[in-house]
Amino acid sequence: xxxxxxxxxxxxxxxxxxxxxxxxxxxxxxxxxxxxxxxxxxxxxxxxxxxxxxxxxxxxxxxxxxxxxxxxxxxxxxxxxxxxxxxxxxxxxxxxxxxxxxxxxxxxxxxxxxxxxxxxxxxxxxxxxxxxxxxxxxxxxxxxxxxxxxxxxxxxxxxxxxxxxxxxxxxxxxxxxxxxxxxxxxxxxxxxxxxxxxxxxxxxxxxxxxxxxxxxxxxxxxxxxxxxxxxxxxxxxxxxxxxxxxxxxxxxxxxxxxxxxxxxxxxxxxxxxxxxxxxxxxxxxxxxxxxxxxxxxxxxxxxxxxxxxxxxxxxxxxxxxxxxxxxxxxxxxxxx
Amino acid sequence: xxxxxxxxxxxxxxxxxxxxxxxxxxxxxxxxxxxxxxxxxxxxxxxxxxxxxxxxxxxxxxxxxxxxxxxxxxxxxxxxxxxxxxxxxxxxxxxxxxxxxxxxxxxxxxxxxxxxxxxxxxxxxxxxxxxxxxxxxxxxxxxxxxxxxxxxxxxxxxxxxxxxxxxxxxxxxxxxxxxxxxxxxxxxxxxxxxxxxxxxxxxxxxxxxxxxxxxxxxxxxxxxxxxxxxxxxxxxxxxxxxxxxxxxxxxxxxxxxxxxxxxxxxxxxxxxxxxxxxxxxxxxxxxxxxxxxxxxxxxxxxxxxxxxxxxxxxxxxxxxxxxxxxxxxxxxxxxx
Numbered sequence: 001x002x003x004x005x006x007x008x009x010x011x012x013x014x015x016x017x018x019x020x021x022x023x024x025x026x027x028x029x030x031x032x033x034x035x036x037x038x039x040x041x042x043x044x045x046x047x048x049x050x051x052x053x054x055x056x057x058x059x060x061x062x063x064x065x066x067x068x069x070x071x072x073x074x075x076x077x078x079x080x081x082x083x084x085x086x087x088x089x090x091x092x093x094x095x096x097x098x099x100x101x102x103x104x105x106x107x108x109x110x111x112x113x114x115x116x117x118x119x120x121x122x123x124x125x126x127x128x129x130x131x132x133x134x135x136x137x138x139x140x141x142x143x144x145x146x147x148x149x150x151x152x153x154x155x156x157x158x159x160x161x162x163x164x165x166x167x168x169x170x171x172x173x174x175x176x177x178x179x180x181x182x183x184x185x186x187x188x189x190x191x192x193x194x195x196x197x198x199x200x201x202x203x204x205x206x207x208x209x210x211x212x213x214x215x216x217x218x219x220x221x222x223x224x225x226x227x228x229x230x231x232x233x234x235x236x237x238x239x240x241x242x243x244x245x246x247x248x249x250x251x252x253x254x255x256x257x258x259x260x261x262x263x264x265x266x267x268x269x270x271x272x273x274x275x276x277x278x279x280x281x282x283x284x285x286x287x288x289x290x291x292x293x294x295x296x297x298x299x300x301x302x303x304x305x306x307x308x309x310x311x312x313x314x315x316x317x318x319x320x321x322x323x324x325x326x327x328x329x330x331x332x333x334x335x336x
Numbered sequence: 337x338x339x340x341x342x343x344x345x346x347x348x349x350x351x352x353x354x355x356x357x358x359x360x361x362x363x364x365x366x367x368x369x370x371x372x373x374x375x376x377x378x379x380x381x382x383x384x385x386x387x388x389x390x391x392x393x394x395x396x397x398x399x400x401x402x403x404x405x406x407x408x409x410x411x412x413x414x415x416x417x418x419x420x421x422x423x424x425x426x427x428x429x430x431x432x433x434x435x436x437x438x439x440x441x442x443x444x445x446x447x448x449x450x451x452x453x454x455x456x457x458x459x460x461x462x463x464x465x466x467x468x469x470x471x472x473x474x475x476x477x478x479x480x481x482x483x484x485x486x487x488x489x490x491x492x493x494x495x496x497x498x499x500x501x502x503x504x505x506x507x508x509x510x511x512x513x514x515x516x517x518x519x520x521x522x523x524x525x526x527x528x529x530x531x532x533x534x535x536x537x538x539x540x541x542x543x544x545x546x547x548x549x550x551x552x553x554x555x556x557x558x559x560x561x562x563x564x565x566x567x568x569x570x571x572x573x574x575x576x577x578x579x580x581x582x583x584x585x586x587x588x589x590x591x592x593x594x595x596x597x598x599x600x601x602x603x604x605x606x607x608x609x610x611x612x613x614x615x616x617x618x619x620x621x622x623x624x625x626x627x628x629x630x631x632x633x634x635x636x637x638x639x640x641x642x643x644x645x646x647x648x649x650x651x652x653x654x655x656x657x658x659x660x661x662x663x664x665x666x667x668x669x670x671x672x
Contacts, residue, residue: 026491027490145481145627147666148480148664151480151641151665152473152476152637152644153637156667212668258669258670259670260669286640288633289633289637292628292629292630293485293626293628294627297625300622304489304622304623305487308489327663328480328483328487328664330547330548331486331492332548334594
């Protein structure tokens with residue numbers, strides 16, 4: 001694929017990390033380090049951990065600084081969902097001049113929701129000549145899928161996305177910020193009152209940027225969904241009782257100077273048996289257009305997008321770069 | 337939208353042309369000429385013709401040379417479906433240094449199906465410093481919709497498109513090349529035996545180019561569909577009798593050096609009442625992904641894509657340029 005394969009560090013070897021490790025190997029990237037603080041997997045060979053059935057000669061290490069000090073072209077960060085939590089991890093890469101791409105949902109377009117953190121990381125990355133960014137499922141299915149469809153539309157009055165995923169697929173960090181397992185009172189206090197910007201809030205700015213629109217305002221509402229029957233959550237490790245939250249829909253609504261309303265509905269909840277992920281975009285105006293992704297495999301699509309993005313990110317300008325400023329993610333062929 | 341709006345000639349003022357004229361006005365382009373050889377509309381003001389309810393001070397003229405001699409930044413050609421028929425129209429623009437974009441389906445990616453015509457036009461456009469290209473519905477819904485989705489996929493084994501449209505929406509040129517109204521014997525002789533490359537044949541090369549794949553072979557089959565009940569065709573101006581063709585599916589199947597099979601199914605037929613356009617892409621491999629456009633408004637999407645593409649085409653390199661080499665079509669806001 002490349003004369004000189006990119007040298008990659010996988011930072012976070014949980015649910016997403018092990019899929020990414022396999023994808024990296026299949027696409028000919030060189031994995032030079034793997035980091036995780038889970039005692040159950042420290043010291044394990046990542047080839048075995050990722051189910052490749054063979055060792056790759058790279059073990060999971062707990063000492064992130066030691067791994068990053070050895071250097072790499074790019075690090076993949078599959079760690080947490082919010083920029084405040086991600087800052088030290090991004091910074092650890094940036095100060096060593098190591099490019100970094102993260103599945104952190106807020107990192108998709110963090111300038112409006114975490115401007116100070118983003119500005120600090122942007123400056124640090126520019127000082128050290130490297131690129132920091134966020135990508136994943138949202139890059140394609142909340143991003144370019146909508147903007148590409150908009151290129152075929154005469155008049156947009158609104159652009160509305162609706163996406164759902166099973167929080168049980170993503171680990172405890174995601175479940176927590178979705179209020180899974182909380183009572184109505186707890187949800188109101190910890191989630192609705194706190195009103196932490198949801199991932200939906202990071203979508204309209206990205207879309208407006210790609211479409212050349214000027215965003216003039218944005219607001220969110222968080223709409224919990226409560227269990228009407230007991231529901232097992234593998235991530236919580238317990239049954240969610242009737243009346244406790246199984247997750248929520250976050251709806252961000254943005255206005256633009258050009259009169260196009262941009263709405264993103266993100267539903268993250270523990271699924272009932274048989275439920276599948278949803279993703280669709282409704283472009284209203286002329287003509288009305290509806291694009292539906294049928295049963296998207298969100299985990300795999302997230303991991304594949306990250307891996308396909310690596311060459312573009314490694315070649316991108318320095319700074320905290322959001323990917324509406326680059327061409328769409330591009331398929332890389334399998335080499336192994 | 338632009339300090340200096342692009343000056344546009346609309347060449348062909350039929351079913352598509354009148355929609356494009358309205359779209360151009362709404363997006364702030366300056367229409368400097370309109371050409372058609374239909375005696376019923378020659379001399380009509382294009383604002384009235386396009387249903388704007390007001391005159392634009394530009395009349396439909398039959399003398400194409402006279403209109404093109406007055407110059408323009410770009411001409412929109414909504415004329416015929418095959419490159420052989422289009423060559424004189426593209427050449428008339430190119431020799432005057434006027435950029436041209438056409439809804440001609442073959443022009444989407446004509447290098448494999450009409451290499452000599454394309455090479456001649458490419459040379460002529462380069463001599464005169466202008467760009468010739470093909471776009472329309474296929475640019476987004478047979479092109480970037482699939483390649484953007486592929487950017488989220490780890491392993492592609494095949495990429496299969498299926499698209500249908502009502503030939504009654506597009507005029508007689510399209511109906512003729514789909515064999516509408518022919519008996520089985522006539523279809524076999526005039527369509528299947530002649531085996532003229534269908535529009536499906538122009539899709540795999542475009543997709544392979546965007547995906548960085550090397551196409552190693554391509555073949556098509558033409559599958560007629562016959563009326564099982566009498567069916568009125570507005571374009572033919574008569575009833576299609578039982579046993580006569582209502583249209584066909586053209587299936588192009590291409591192989592690539594990277595092992596990805598690319599298949600395009602294009603169904604063009606006279607619809608029964610209640611039938612709607614279909615468009616979907618199935619990406620097989622890991623993960624399996626299905627993207628469906630629900631009831632696409634093919635005419636409006638074609639015309640809007642053409643208009644949204646104008647600034648990119650006017651700024652593109654000289655020659656016969658196919659649009660897999662440019663970024664995706666980009667939404668332009670309404671200004672009027």
